[in-house]
Amino acid sequence: MTDATKTVALAADHAGYALKDQLRAAIEEQGLAVLDLGTNGPDRVDYPDYGHAMAQAIRDGRATRGVLVCGTGIGISIAANRHRGIRAALCHDVTTARLCRQHNDANVLALGARIIGFETARDCLAVFLSTDYEGGRHGDRIAKIDVPNA
Ligand code: RB5
Numbered sequence: 403m404t405d406a407t408k409t410v411a412l413a414a415d416h417a418g419y420a421l422k423d424q425l426r427a428a429i430e431e432q433g434l435a436v437l438d439l440g441t442n443g444p445d446r447v448d449y450p451d452y453g454h455a456m457a458q459a460i461r462d463g464r465a466t467r468g469v470l471v472c473g474t475g476i477g478i479s480i481a482a483n484r485h486r487g488i489r490a491a492l493c494h495d496v497t498t499a500r501l502c503r504q505h506n507d508a509n510v511l512a513l514g515a516r517i518i519g520f521e522t523a524r525d526c527l528a529v530f531l532s533t534d535y536e537g538g539r540h541g542d543r544i545a546k547i548d549v550p551n552a
Pocket of ligand 1: 415417418449472473474475477
């Protein structure tokens, strides 16, 4: 994903906002547009609100990819994944960041600010944004993820 017309949405809770802001700078350095959905300070907030805001932004077409950050990356990704068409992948290293794109066509990268440091997060993000979905055999599996009428 190198097209400057593509927008990356960012969202985090209070445990993740500092890492979010560091990643925002890294994305902007690549010339990509950023949609920052908050939160923007240390005051306590509820991670589902930010997971849902991310999902809505992707579903509305306001962003093509997203990055979610909370303490572990778990709660905020669970919330986002409740939305049809959202495939949020919790990644801890560049291998999971690569495979979530190649095999799962993940559209949201979830990171745990209390689990990994900035350099690992930045490397995960770089791989997430630059790796293409492989298609092929993975397509039928991805089509089964969203449950009809659920
Ligand atoms: C907040 O304390 C923490 O629970 C949250 O950031 C996240 O780790 C939840 O999954």
